[in-house]
Amino acid sequence: MDNGLFEYLAKRYVLEFTNNNVIKLMKVNPIExxxxxxxxxxxxxxxxxxxxxxxxxxxMYYEVTYNGDKQELYFDAYEKVHNEAIPMIDKNTK
Known part of the structure; x- marks a missing residue:
């Protein structure tokens, strides 16, 4: 699929999903x-x-995948449930 068409479709699916589902729960105006x-x-x-x-x-974040072999588009919606900063240990300090 052409990159421009894929980007357009991906954004449209997110827009439609958000306006049909998420904004109703949040009670906010539709997004553009x-x-x-x-x-x-x-x-x-x-x-x-x-x-x-x-x-x-x-x-919320979204994943859109196009399978070129099957010519199918997949749409997944996720909600962040956990975010944690994990400090990395400096090997030079003991």
């Missing part, structure tokens, strides 16, 4: 396309994958 952004994107051979989020403070 400019409120959806791509965090990470990759194309390998005929496959595409993107991680996306929105400007809403809802802890």
């Amino acid at each position: 396309e400019k409120d959806v952004y791509i965090v990470w994107i990759c194309k390998t051979l005929q496959n595409n994958k993107a991680l996306l989020s929105t400007t809403l403070d809802d802890g």
